[in-house]
Amino acid sequence: MKIFVNDIPEKGTETELNIPVEDFDLSDEGLLLKEPVALKVNLERIGSKVLIRGTIRTSVQLECSRCLEEFSHQIDEPFTSTFFPFQERPKDPDLELGSEDLDISYYDGKTIDLAELVREQILLSIPINPLCRPKCRGLCPECGMNPNEGKCACTGSKGDFRRLKSKDFNE
Numbered sequence: 001m002k003i004f005v006n007d008i009p010e011k012g013t014e015t016e017l018n019i020p021v022e023d024f025d026l027s028d029e030g031l032l033l034k035e036p037v038a039l040k041v042n043l044e045r046i047g048s049k050v051l052i053r054g055t056i057r058t059s060v061q062l063e064c065s066r067c068l069e070e071f072s073h074q075i076d077e078p079f080t081s082t083f084f085p086f087q088e089r090p091k092d093p094d095l096e097l098g099s100e101d102l103d104i105s106y107y108d109g110k111t112i113d114l115a116e117l118v119r120e121q122i123l124l125s126i127p128i129n130p131l132c133r134p135k136c137r138g139l140c141p142e143c144g145m146n147p148n149e150g151k152c153a154c155t156g157s158k159g160d161f162r163r164l165k166s167k168d169f170n171e
Contacts, residue, residue, distance in 0.1 A: 001114040003043060005050055005107065012044035019118070026060070029123060034059040034072050039118060050083040050112060056121050065129040066138035067146045077125045081117055083107045 001019065019037040026033060041054035055078050062073045086108040105117065137147040142154040 002111045003114060005045065005110055005112060008043045008045040008050065010045060012042060014042050016040045024119065032061040034061050037118060048085050053080045056118060062130040064132035064136055066131060066136045067148055069132050071132040073130060075122060075125045077121055079121045081105055083112050
């Protein structure tokens, strides 16, 4: 997934790539890709700077933060990133970054490797609290059954004090 900077025409170019699942190992982050990554990018060279705009489409396997069931999460994310030559990076280690600096990366030599950019965009698109469905009911606090799959026999009067009625405190 390397792009040769000198091969990018001044007017820019568009390219589409289908990256096999095997090319991305996201196991360190606890993620598993379910389908190849479809990458569509527009590359534009402005002097030594390269502007990359594109879209990433794929699917990852996640665990629901409420019911702990695994589910497939679709990713369809647009992104923009600007690459500068490595020698143009700020030299001050105490330099504070602004929000406009978050989409800036640096390339060394004559190529830009899109692998890290794609990996980063996939990780940024994962929700903090993934849900298998918008109205996931979580797990029963008494028996641990998943109420999304059926009703359990628990009364709901023990364990979860949010479900108690005022009469339960008078007993």
